[in-house]
Ligand code: UD1
């Protein structure tokens with residue numbers, strides 16, 4: 001049977017890697033890359049490093065307003081589906097590429113498989129929240145990473161086709177962490193183990209507000225220890241637009257280009273703490289038992305907060321640095337995101353789509 005997988009943004013390249021490896025043993029997979037992320041260090045590097053099969057279709061949609069970007073994807077994915085006639089469409093997460101893939105399939109009555117279903121921030125101002133809610137409500141198979149996600153779906157009346165399988169990002173971590181340690185070395189970044197903070201910031205709520213972005217950068221500069229900041233292109237554009245570059249001059253913050261996945265997980269593992277607004281990075285901090293400070297008002301990954309490894313800090317907190325530097329005890333509660341075999345469970349459940357045949 002043929003399955004069309006739609007991806008387009010950095011976190012989706014990381015999620016597709018473990019699933020595709022298993023999926024291809026049983027199904028004919030066609031990969032469609034919408035091109036939502038297109039810089040080499042936001043896209044190509046992951047295909048090369050994680051051995052992801054090259055996309056069968058590169059739609060090259062690129063950056064635009066939400067409507068234009070999603071609309072162009074929808075139109076182009078529909079053409080692919082007309083040509084390929086797949087038995088199912090597989091989408092990941094909550095980006096505009098996810099929604100476009102799901103919508104295109106839904107209108108053609110092709111069953112949708114949603115990996116990372118049921119996540120909710122309950123903040124409809126986030127574009128991702130709208131993308132996830134819509135995608136879940138038109139999906140046939142919903143692979144939830146946690147019990148919370150299953151319960152969120154159930155509260156919205158979605159109970160059929162829901163499977164709690166764990167998190168494919170944990171699969172990716174288990175598969176790659178030793179490789180990362182073999183291939184890269186923290187000293188190559190000019191850093192010492194556990195003597196620096198790693199930060200990533202890209203969420204629209206933080207980057208599209210000058211005061212918040214300024215407060216975050218000032219907090220990082222007030223930490224008085226090395227901070228390494230692989231800068232998302234969105235944040236780079238906004239920092240230039242707002243004239244905030246001076247905060248970084250002669251500070252402890254080292255801005256670098258976005259890094260590969262293996263470099264990133266090594267930087268995470270060796271950090272004293274991680275300061276982020278990324279969804280994936282919050283989970284990775286927990287996987288690696290590194291304290292995480294999430295600069296947001298809420299998180300979809302409530303388990304990471306409840307177990308003590310992740311702390312939510314409102315990005316407009318006046319003394320963010322102080323809150324970050326406060327030490328606290330964190331007992332490790334294992335397996336909150338499954339056992340590292342989410343991809344296998346997903347692939348073996350896909351056949352339920354055709355169980356009546
Ligand atoms: C998108 C997702 C977000 C996800 C993030 C992962 C949506 C609505 N948002 O946000 O959920 O967490 O990806 O990183 O789908 N840009 C480049 N080069 C690139 C990509 C982007 O320069 O390769 C710049 C452009 O100025 C672009 C901006 O970044 O306008 C934002 O890119 P976009 O894909 O629209 O959203 P992200 O903020 O990356």
Ligand code: UDP
Pocket residue numbers: 010011014200202230231257258259260261262264265277278279280281284
């Ligand atoms: N990541 C990476 N290089 C970087 C920053 C992040 O490989 O420079 C990885 C990170 O380890 C995680 C994923 O990208 O696996 C998270 O993606 P992102 O933060 O862009 O999106 P989100 O998870 O917030 O949707």
